[in-house]
Amino acid sequence: MMDANILFEIKNLYKTFGDGTRALVDINLNIKKGVTVFIGPSGSGKSTLLRMLNLMERPNIGEIKYLGHSILDKKFDLTDYRRKIGMVFQNFHLFPHLSVLENINLPQIKVLNRSEEEATKISKNLLEKVGLLDKINQYPNQLSGGQKQRIAIARSLSISPDVILFDEPTSALDPEMIGEVLKVMKDLVNSGMNMIIVTHEMSFAKAFADEIIVLDRGKIIEYGTPEEIFENPKNERTKDFLNRVINHF
Ligand SMILES: Nc1ncnc2c1ncn2[C@@H]1O[C@H](COP(=O)(O)OP(=O)(O)OP(=O)(O)O)[C@@H](O)[C@H]1O
Ligand SMILES: [Mg+2]
Numbered sequence: 001m002m003d004a005n006i007l008f009e010i011k012n013l014y015k016t017f018g019d020g021t022r023a024l025v026d027i028n029l030n031i032k033k034g035v036t037v038f039i040g041p042s043g044s045g046k047s048t049l050l051r052m053l054n055l056m057e058r059p060n061i062g063e064i065k066y067l068g069h070s071i072l073d074k075k076f077d078l079t080d081y082r083r084k085i086g087m088v089f090q091n092f093h094l095f096p097h098l099s100v101l102e103n104i105n106l107p108q109i110k111v112l113n114r115s116e117e118e119a120t121k122i123s124k125n126l127l128e129k130v131g132l133l134d135k136i137n138q139y140p141n142q143l144s145g146g147q148k149q150r151i152a153i154a155r156s157l158s159i160s161p162d163v164i165l166f167d168e169p170t171s172a173l174d175p176e177m178i179g180e181v182l183k184v185m186k187d188l189v190n191s192g193m194n195m196i197i198v199t200h201e202m203s204f205a206k207a208f209a210d211e212i213i214v215l216d217r218g219k220i221i222e223y224g225t226p227e228e229i230f231e232n233p234k235n236e237r238t239k240d241f242l243n244r245v246i247n248h249f
Contacts (some may be wrong), residue, residue, distance in 0.1 A: 146177025
């Protein structure tokens with residue numbers, strides 16, 4: 001029986017890159033609806049695991065099911081799937097030659113076949129939501145990092161995804177701009193969006209994650225609620241990692 005609360009079911013997943021790097025080793029994981037945060041040291045496999053979920057990367061072995069359907073199956077409708085999974089990257093990935101409006105319109109027109117008028121209406125709405133309606137005709141190089149990331153989030157929302165994957169959305173930002181992006185993410189959490197987030201923002205994880213997954217050297221070493229992970233970590237390497245990121249020594 002499928003548990004309707006489970007978004008992703010990952011079984012016996014391995015990823016070894018061509019050069020022999022073992023990025024993921026026997027990952028077994030259910031990702032539930034709500035907010036899931038991946039944490040762990042650099043190189044532990046967080047991005048690789050996230051990229052598996054929208055098949056930007058494919059596993060060598062293993063199974064990934066989305067709402068009970070194997071996304072690795074040859075017969076699986078990838079085009080349909082990709083329009084349900086939004087992605088927000090550390091470096092924004094906006095098109096520099098397109099205006100803010102054109103960036104947000106593009107996936108709606110390309111992926112959902114919306115008319116330009118229809119797309120523009122939705123884009124304006126989203127720009128309002130992220131507080132950037134006044135930037136509608138600017139180009140990405142006229143925006144700050146925090147503004148670019150808010151545009152990228154608006155773009156990911158424009159196709160009404162079921163889930164948004166975030167890979168370190170605030171890591172490339174100056175400290176004073178992190179808050180404005182986290183605020184938009186907080187609004188998304190409160191709107192009930194399913195979010196899977198790789199981040200080093202531990203206070204955000206603590207406040208908003210339903211579940212935290214700790215990766216280390218390609219393996220899941222621990223998972224639990226923020227309370228379990230932050231107040232009572234069981235694995236020594238989780239404790240070491242948290243000490244390093246929280247105390248910065
Ligand atoms: N395309 C690739 N080719 C070879 N090795 C790779 C490739 N991508 C990632 N790796 C390696 O796989 C391992 C996991 O990388 P990954 O980027 O998933 O880590 P991460 O946890 O996201 O790290 P960070 O916090 O630095 O972003 C690392 O050892 C990395 O060097
Ligand atoms: Mg990464």
